[in-house]
Amino acid sequence: MVDPTILSQAMKTTPTLLADWNIIMPMLIPLVFAAGSLMLRGKDKWQMPMAIVAVLLSLFGAANLFLDILYLGPQSLTLSGWLAPYGISFTADALSALFVLVASLVTLLILMYSPADVDKAAIKSGYYTLVLMLLVGVNGSFLTGDIFNLYVWFEVMLISSFGLLILGGEKIQLDGAVKYAFLNLLGTTFFLIATGLLYGITGTLNFAHLFTQVANSEAEGTLAILSLMFLFAFAIKAAAFPMYFWLPAAYHTPRVAVSAIFAGLLTKVGVYALIRIFTVVFPEGNGAAFEIFGILGGLTVIVGGIGAIAQTELRRMLAYLLMSGVGILMIGISIHTDLALAATVQYAVHSMLVMTGLYLLSGVIGRMAGSFEIAKIGGIVMQNHYVAIAFFGLALAVSGLPPFSGLWPKYMMVQAAFMNDNYWLIAAILIGSFLTIAAVGRASIQMIWRGGDVDTPDGQYEARGQRLGAKQLRVMMLPIAIIFMLSFALGIMPESLIRQANLAAYDILNIAPYVKSTLGG
């Protein structure tokens, strides 16, 4: 027999505490329910309540985990009886917990919107199952403590997003999906290549173990190249300049609820992976020095703003605004001080909520006007005040104007750039914000205030779209109203989120507790 003392160095000898399973609950619950909803395929009435229950439970699990981490610091669980780094670890710090919480919330809001937007055929093809699997992939990516496991979650996310993108199988969706599929696949494959080579150098895949192994490694040149490959792979995922082309090509093709969930979750996972890899594996940035992040981020902000102004389709304009937001997050990673990272976390939360809200709202406006072409939308303010107010509020939020949540993270980001003497990044943020204001300002003048189509005199507009029934409008407006209130609340009481963001930034910059929770000791 093998000596038990040797065995206890590699394997758990005591059973795992039930409380330790908290960490994987936000991922496990939707996974179980997704399997259940697959088994109940064909029973369409069951799908929606099941999905709601699953996401509510995982929201509860996420809140529980978040409170745990708030009081106890980073948590870790290594599965199947092995000890880290031999088993597959899940490690969560304040950053992961906050992102998981917001991701579950966003998914819940989208499920609330779905009955008004998703038809029977899509439910039959497994809309709710795919949404749950997407949440599994997203939450799994946020929680995992193992780089290969991160790749697996990326693929889970990718394949569910493929499914959601082509539900309906229209021409435009197939066209968008071809571009989305190939470019994203290239991104994840590059991630896998870099992971394989990193394993070849360090002999480990566990984040916490990588932290020590990379620091002790002498293969500096190879590691520098690898860091650039990771940057390339995740920049595709996050839709940063110049790897963003798949995003505006695809995000306006699926049904609105799907666009909204993509906008809320997918690019943020890319950003999360960038933060995680470039603090745990490459804390000094190595070859992909943080200057490169700054250049990419600054250009993304500006190109996103210019692109938004140039678009004539509402959802394509939102896609560029989303991209512009990713640029701000990249700038935050580039500056890499605690203030900048707190601003990054805060902006990510803000962007997840507000971009989801704007996409959901674009669905309401598109239905009212019967088109997503800005030139063909008009007179929204005369048809429904609330829709107009919601668009106006979210437009202020996305361009970073008070009294909404976009102001504070941008303010903190500019302050952080000032303290680091990064003046051109300040210029990029401010120019990007100005371009965003111009884009959403143009959109609201044309869609909200203008009487009707281009050339119709005021007051003579006949809406082509459907008159939305009061009940349908309520279903659609409720999640938007929640996002509106949240964004407003975070705008006038920013300190509640700033405190969490500071905590997350502290966890990002001080890796010792993260490493300790995984490896023990």
Next chain:
Amino acid sequence: MEFYLAILVGLIFAASTYMLLSRSVIRLVLGVALLGNAVNLLIFTVGRVTRHIPPIIPLDLQGELTGIANPLPQALILTAIVIGFAIFSFILVLAYRAYESLGTDNSDEMRVAEPKKTELTKLTY
């Protein structure tokens, strides 16, 4: 051995890059398949190739065993093969459906999701 495998991996990467640069969607699909195989072979190679000792620990072992083959890359490759196969079948069907309904397999002509070239809209403000 690793040297020759590295060259082979490089050659497959080159071939798949060439395929991925093509306009024809079916070549893109083949390029992705090649790329997946190149990555698998790459992971296999970076795990160090040894021939003689299989990764099975004898029952009576005390202390460390050296020179043993590395089982982890094979587990990774197995995962990557499964995922790669699923994705490959998806994009194969996607490419076929796109060809069917768009009537072209030339990615330059797939512009349904892109904005059409129109006259500039009149400014109303």
